[in-house]
Amino acid sequence: xxxDANGSTTAAALASDGTRNGDALANxxxxxxxxxxxxxxxxxxxxxxxxYKEAAADRPAFWAKQAxxxxxxxQDFTQALDWSEPPxxxxxxxxxxxxxxxxxxxHVENGLGDxxxxxxxxxxxxxxxxxxxxxxxxxKRCANAFESLGVAKGDRVAVYLPMIPEAVITLLACARIGAxxxxxxxxxxxxxxxxxxxxxxxxxxxxxxxxxxRGKPSPLKAAVDQALTAPGHTVENVVVVKRNGQDVxxxxxxDQRWEDTVGAASGEHTxxxxxSEHPLFILYTSGxxxxxxxxxxxxxxxxxxxxxxxxxxxxxxxETDVFWCTADVGWVTGHSYVAxxxxxxxxxxxxxxxxxxxxxxxxxxxxxxxxxxxxxxTAPTAIRTFMKWGKDxxxxxDLSSIRVLGSVGEPINPEAWMWYREVIGSNAGxxxxxxxxxxxxxxxxxxxxxxxxxxxxxxxxxxxxxxxAQVPLPGIAIDVVDEAGESVPDGHGGYLVVRxxxxxxxxxxxxxxxxxxxxxxxxxxxxxxxGDGAKKDEDGDIWLLGRVDDVMNISGxxxxxxxxxxxxxxxxxxxxxxVVGASDETTGQAVVAFVILRESAPSGQDSGDxxxxxxxxxxxxxxxxxxxxxxxxxxxxxxKTRSGKIMRRLLKDVAEGREAGxxxxxxxxxxxxxxxxxxxx
Ligand code: 6R9
Numbered sequence: 001x002x003x004d005a006n007g008s009t010t011a012a013a014l015a016s017d018g019t020r021n022g023d024a025l026a027n028x029x030x031x032x033x034x035x036x037x038x039x040x041x042x043x044x045x046x047x048x049x050x051x052y053k054e055a056a057a058d059r060p061a062f063w064a065k066q067a068x069x070x071x072x073x074x075q076d077f078t079q080a081l082d083w084s085e086p087p088x089x090x091x092x093x094x095x096x097x098x099x100x101x102x103x104x105x106x107h108v109e110n111g112l113g114d115x116x117x118x119x120x121x122x123x124x125x126x127x128x129x130x131x132x133x134x135x136x137x138x139x140k141r142c143a144n145a146f147e148s149l150g151v152a153k154g155d156r157v158a159v160y161l162p163m164i165p166e167a168v169i170t171l172l173a174c175a176r177i178g179a180x181x182x183x184x185x186x187x188x189x190x191x192x193x194x195x196x197x198x199x200x201x202x203x204x205x206x207x208x209x210x211x212x213x214r215g216k217p218s219p220l221k222a223a224v225d226q227a228l229t230a231p232g233h234t235v236e237n238v239v240v241v242k243r244n245g246q247d248v249x250x251x252x253x254x255d256q257r258w259e260d261t262v263g264a265a266s267g268e269h270t271x272x273x274x275x276s277e278h279p280l281f282i283l284y285t286s287g288x289x290x291x292x293x294x295x296x297x298x299x300x301x302x303x304x305x306x307x308x309x310x311x312x313x314x315x316x317x318x319e320t321d322v323f324w325c326t327a328d329v330g331w332v333t334g335h336s337y338v339a340x341x342x343x344x345x346x347x348x349x350x351x352x353x354x355x356x357x358x359x360x361x362x363x364x365x366x367x368x369x370x371x372x373x374x375x376x377x378t379a380p381t382a383i384r385t386f387m388k389w390g391k392d393x394x395x396x397x398d399l400s401s402i403r404v405l406g407s408v409g410e411p412i413n414p415e416a417w418m419w420y421r422e423v424i425g426s427n428a429g430x431x432x433x434x435x436x437x438x439x440x441x442x443x444x445x446x447x448x449x450x451x452x453x454x455x456x457x458x459x460x461x462x463x464x465x466x467x468x469a470q471v472p473l474p475g476i477a478i479d480v481v482d483e484a485g486e487s488v489p490d491g492h493g494g495y496l497v498v499r500x501x502x503x504x505x506x507x508x509x510x511x512x513x514x515x516x517x518x519x520x521x522x523x524x525x526x527x528x529x530x531g532d533g534a535k536k537d538e539d540g541d542i543w544l545l546g547r548v549d550d551v552m553n554i555s556g557x558x559x560x561x562x563x564x565x566x567x568x569x570x571x572x573x574x575x576x577x578x579v580v581g582a583s584d585e586t587t588g589q590a591v592v593a594f595v596i597l598r599e600s601a602p603s604g605q606d607s608g609d610x611x612x613x614x615x616x617x618x619x620x621x622x623x624x625x626x627x628x629x630x631x632x633x634x635x636x637x638x639x640k641t642r643s644g645k646i647m648r649r650l651l652k653d654v655a656e657g658r659e660a661g662x663x664x665x666x667x668x669x670x671x672x673x674x675x676x677x678x679x680x681x
Contacts, residue, residue, distance in 0.1 A: 036463040045460025055474035074273030091301030096273030100176035103343035123354025140269035142173035153178030158202035162211030185330025188624035190226035276300030286560035294510030301503030309453035310341035324350040365397035377406035381555035399427035409556025417466035451504030493535035552581030567622035573601035582655035592655040
């Protein structure tokens with residue numbers, strides 16, 4: 001097997017990446033449990049087995065049918081797919097569609113105005129519910145307000161908001177007028193926000209005074225002010241939602257209160273159709289280099305696939321279900337399965353602002369009980385945290401309303417999967433009753449780039465296996481290939497690829513078409529390379545094995561090793577840095593940094609803790625608190641190949657407490673011993 005740029009072999013990457021190290025992989029392959037759907041579930045399921053056949057017969061025709069069934073087009077399309085200039089796809093060519101009209105107005109026109117669209121639960125316990133009629137009214141006002149601030153079709157709007165209804169309102173208002181939103185997660189720093197504002201040349205920023213984190217105020221507007229301190233930016237206005245009431249600096253002329261602008265705007269606004277390929281949003285995600293990529297999504301295909309998968313994978317019955325996706329709107333999951341699909345499908349959903357342990361560790365289960373959540377969609381890292389807190393906590397609540405459970409963001413280990421099933425999916429009331437038939441679990445594999453689910457069981461069709469996302473969805477062509485791009489036989493591992501274009505696929509990287517081709521389409525001829533390792537089991541089911549590149553997955557959030565290394569070396573004390581993602585019981589992976597200090601760094605007996613704290617905070621400032629390394633190890637040297645590439649594989653061994661592997665290709669083979677020695681001190 002060939003060596004990649006970082007000196008690790010594919011085999012090593014597949015076996016040692018993330019939670020799926022050698023032992024875990026061996027365990028996985030001994031995982032033979034299967035849970036078939038009950039006949040009742042299958043009989044009532046919205047999507048049946050026939051869908052796979054139908055989709056395989058004519059993929060574009062299948063998606064065209066979904067597009068027409070799930071969306072209301074103001075102008076019908078003339079061609080399902082134009083793939084004449086790969087890898088640049090056009091879906092539903094000639095069609096015109098308005099995302100906000102599809103998420104809102106049409107439901108009101110269809111007599112569903114009184115159905116609750118969003119039950120909002122604030123961290124301090126304040127609540128608000130919006131019916132479809134009320135949400136439509138708010139979005140129309142917001143659209144008028146943005147237009148009055150000079151935001152026009154095609155302009156970019158940066159969004160830096162907590163999980164409050166105004167986030168969804170802002171996104172839909174942008175979509176309504178054809179402005180392109182770019183959400184920056186509230187946990188990113190002022191510097192990260194500024195670089196994203198600059199890259200997208202945003203005209204407007206929407207933020208809040210602050211939010212709450214574990215009962216304490218947590219500022220947001222201050223970071224926007226800081227981001228805009230240096231001149232040379234494109235921002236004309238900042239709209240500020242009042243959320244936690246904390247004091248904020250005010251820039252007259254630039255800053256606008258949400259209550260004044262949106263509150264005072266007219267509630268009359270007509271949605272016009274936008275071209276199916278009109279840009280809907282940009283969302284920045286970490287790649288293998290230091291510079292985050294602005295992933296571009298467009299309208300018709302994105303809406304079609306998010307709506308279809310939301311319906312099919314969660315078996316959505318919008319009249320009766322209550323859906324809760326716990327993802328923040330700062331990530332793609334919060335775009336596709338909070339802001340868009342649930343509303344396009346006319347569902348009722350729950351939105352929660354805070355952390356799972358505020359004010360107590362039963363908060364989520366209290367919310368499930370209160371709103372009778374029937375479909376819960378969350379991440380393995382949360383499930384593992386709840387496992388740590390113990391099953392007695394969820395047992396205190398009535399979770400009998402739950403009928404489908406979803407997982408996303410990283411591979412889910414079979415233990416967490418079984419706990420999810422037995423403790424959450426089997427709960428039939430707070431007196432310890434158990435359901436005869438636990439809720440099915442759907443493990444959904446997808447990416448910011450894919451826009452919507454790609455691999456997942458269908459709960460009424462698939463016999464599920466703990467730890468596997470299993471089957472490509474109808475209309476999606478997934479494969480696992482070897483180094484040469486040949487499909488591997490069942491029972492073998494390799495690289496995950498997508499063989500055919502799909503409706504919600506990214507349309508490019510903002511401002512960088514070359515990087516788009518290079519990153520995703522150059523590794524294997526004519527195929528999309530996802531960056532994940534995968535294995536087909538004896539049944540042909542797919543098991544995801546984690547990233548094969550330098551992207552880490554911390555609590556389901558993507559961070560690049562290079563990005564954090566750049567942040568570290570930007571500090572005057574640091575000469576060199578290497579970052580690895582080491583397996584972590586709770587967060588899947590944790591950031592571990594190895595640094596070589598400069599002479600100028602404080603030295604001496606007691607300086608170690610100060611250096612580490614200073615550098616952790618520096619990373620927090622440069623990128624955001626989520627990127628702060630869990631451990632920073634000061635070392636005399638880094639292991640490098642003769643061509644100067646850092647061998648992260650060896651550092652990962654150290655970080656995970658293993659004997660370091662084969663170091664014979666190092667320029668100086670004694671370095672690993674030196675590192676081991678320095679860490680003993
Ligand atoms: C939706 C989202 C994408 C990366 C992806 C993969 C990992 C996501 C997964 C999964 C195994 C799953 N990933 N879902 N791995 N099983 N069900 O998370 O998007 O933030 O772009 O991350 O996350 O490694 O390549 P994004």
